[in-house]
Amino acid sequence: MDEFSFIQSIKQQTYHQTSLVKGIGDDAAVFRFSNEDIVTAVDTFVDGIHFSKATMDPYYIGYRALAANLSDLAAMGANPAFYLVSIVIPENWLMEEITAIFNGMKELATTYNTDIIGGDTVSGKELCLSITVIGYTKKGMARYRSDARPGDIMFVTGNVGDSQAGFHILTEEAEASYRNSDYFIKRHIMPSPRVEFAQGLSGISRVALNDISDGIASEANEIAEASHVTIYIDDSMVPVSSTYEQFPYELQHKWKYYGGEDFELIGTVSEDNWEEIMQIATNLNLKVTKIGYVDTDKRAGVYLNRNNKIEKILKKGYNHLR
Amino acid sequence: MDEFSFIQSIKQQTYHQTSLVKGIGDDAAVFRFSNEDIVTAVDTFVDGIHFSKATMDPYYIGYRALAANLSDLAAMGANPAFYLVSIVIPENWLMEEITAIFNGMKELATTYNTDIIGGDTVSGKELCLSITVIGYTKKGMARYRSDARPGDIMFVTGNVGDSQAGFHILTEEAEASYRNSDYFIKRHIMPSPRVEFAQGLSGISRVALNDISDGIASEANEIAEASHVTIYIDDSMVPVSSTYEQFPYELQHKWKYYGGEDFELIGTVSEDNWEEIMQIATNLNLKVTKIGYVDTDKRAGVYLNRNNKIEKILKKGYNHLR
Structure with a gap:
């Protein structure tokens, strides 16, 4: 099974929540509260696959990872608002490097008035950065x-x-x-x-x-x-x-x-x-x-x-x- | 720096988004659209730290991980609605096992009419499961x-x-x-x-x-x-x-x-x-x-x-x- 068939296999055929506008299958999901469509997506970046300290300073690892997520929101026509960051930190990364990753994200986030509102910090064997972004559009104005x-x-x-x-x-x-x-x-x-x-x-x-x-x-x-x-x-x-x-x-x-x-x-x-x-x-x-x-x-x-x-x-x- | 000081260090002192009600510092974050407070949290589970195949079938790894996330929503008094799953899959896990993880999540999700609406699937060295949950309460009724x-x-x-x-x-x-x-x-x-x-x-x-x-x-x-x-x-x-x-x-x-x-x-x-x-x-x-x-x-x-x-x-x- 490749990645695309796997995603098809976990995609629900029907949804329970009537507020859902768009589930799996675009750059982000969309659900509706009142006159706003809320747009959300998650992207994960793994050391050695999506980035490497050898070619990129930690600051840019963070900057680029958030950029990729905000790009998903842009592809939905959404205004970025919030992000949550889950990070797996291995022993061979220094806390200064981890802080630099967050500083890189923060620089880009500040440009778009986007706030970090949550996350999780755990230990593990390889650095893994998972970012959830949340944005919004006027009702019915998400781009598919x-x-x-x-x-x-x-x-x-x-x-x-x-x-x-x-x-x-x-x-x-x-x-x-x-x-x-x-x-x-x-x-x-x-x-x-x-x-x-x-x-x-x-x-x-x-x-x-x-x-x-x-x-x-x-x-x-x-x-x-x-x-x-x-x-x-x-x-x-x-x-x-x-x-x-x-x-x-x-x-x-x-x-x-x-x-x-x-x-x-x-x-x-x-x-x-x-x-x-x-x-x-x-x-x-x-x-x-x-x-x-x-x-x-x-x-x-x-x-x-x-x-x-x-x-x-x-x-x-x-x-x-x- | 320990985990708690690190979280303090990345917490914003002020927020740009006026819709934000609660940022980092509770079981989940809360932001407001019209008469609804939207509640969101992310939790990450790493093989060998949060679970092990030796003691738990993949089905229960999924079930338990989503349970932990829905518990965060419960702690906010929120109704669960959606979840997004980001998974890092190493070569030594079989696709049947990965599917079982998702089936475990699905069983619990169905109980609460909660829909999977997005995620990311990437390869890596150790299995890592990151779940973002989204729920809601009536305006002002989140529990802090x-x-x-x-x-x-x-x-x-x-x-x-x-x-x-x-x-x-x-x-x-x-x-x-x-x-x-x-x-x-x-x-x-x-x-x-x-x-x-x-x-x-x-x-x-x-x-x-x-x-x-x-x-x-x-x-x-x-x-x-x-x-x-x-x-x-x-x-x-x-x-x-x-x-x-x-x-x-x-x-x-x-x-x-x-x-x-x-x-x-x-x-x-x-x-x-x-x-x-x-x-x-x-x-x-x-x-x-x-x-x-x-x-x-x-x-x-x-x-x-x-x-x-x-x-x-x-x-x-x-x-x-x-």
Whole structure:
């Protein structure tokens, strides 16, 4: 059983709580109290798998972990409000390092007026950080992967591939030989969750959103599946940073589509709203790029036009348990 | 730095979110939307520290972990609604065992109409289960440790010490030599969170509540500290099961006050409400026992009358990081 089938196996077919709007199956769950939809998600980071002290200071381990969680809230169009942190601390970590992890989270949290309201601290053999985030939207305004419609424009915020390029530089110990290495490393260790952009969309009635944790291929496929549509992406339109081309072409391609951890947002919106999206992005000084379009589900899945050849691209993100 | 000072060090002095009612410092956090107070907590369980396959089937590992979390909600007077499960899975655990953990949680969750709405599944070196629970109360009706007042009666639900007695039987491999060993083992592997009792108290305006995860000594001290009162407990009134006396006296004493994991509720209430509490307990067929009383903070802390000697009892629950 792989990770995805396992999650399917534990997903309830029916729910008892009438306040539930969305259970397992999107970036976060949503439940409703009065006029507010409350959005919550949990993400876990394990030493040696999601991070390593060898390549990242504890401060950034915390910063990046919370960024990944806030990115889930952004992908739901939610305003972040609270977080809870559960941490397993092994003997070979110093208390200063643990404090640094929390300081990293705190710096990012403060930017978004997000409060730490609980957690658990236990001992164990390997460092493991589990963050629960809670946010909210106005009733009915959460953004789902299932909201893409034929005719929509597919867009992405920022650039993609940078985070993996930064990780490559950190792990290959080849920092000196790349231009702009500080930029790429920063994109890896201090990703920017696109909270303001997601909040800016609140006037648009329908937007499908997903955040790039596993790579465009995986995220676009999740939208295609959940919305029962076909998505076409044009490789020449996928935005990369100005010095991204210095890396070997095959790595560029791999990082863009299968690398992930950019924590940019990928989404679809009606053509009628495209100008408004561009305006929101301009106001935030954020690049938003059209990279493709949505068609009916007659072919199903995600297709990439690369050098005038159409290839089907599949989910290939990191799959635990396999 | 021990666990408690560490938690103090990460606690925010001020909060940004005006919807926050209670941050770090009780069994769970509370925030308010309209007329509902939403209550949330997270608890983490690590293989070899909180449980072991050697003494407990995976099904009960799941059951007990969720019970501990629902007990936190009960201690807040909250109705359970949702849970999210983050699990770190090492290679030496079979998928059948993981599925059994989730089935154990599901059985208990179904009893309380509680839905699993999210989680994370990652690989790692040691099994680690992190559960976030979400519940709710009517506005202003969450139960805090800080609500004990001089003159209150201190009470406890059920019996205490049973869970540690069960653990003793399981780990000493001496099952055959004790009477009622099945009862004690069941109390350890399938504890009953006192959700219905906590819900039953909803008509009483003020109740201080805490759940027994670390032992009466620790929980009563938390109430005394948070409420700035002195608490007197009479050892002869602390309820134990009918065959509890078969264990060595020193173990009985240790398990009652410092053992914990009974997941009973300990609390205080005005004498005026005592009869109502007894009636609620009778209706639920649950034993609730007066074990002491609350005085002003002139001595501070918790005092135990044992064999007509008064001794001060301190927090001595399991302290991670020390």
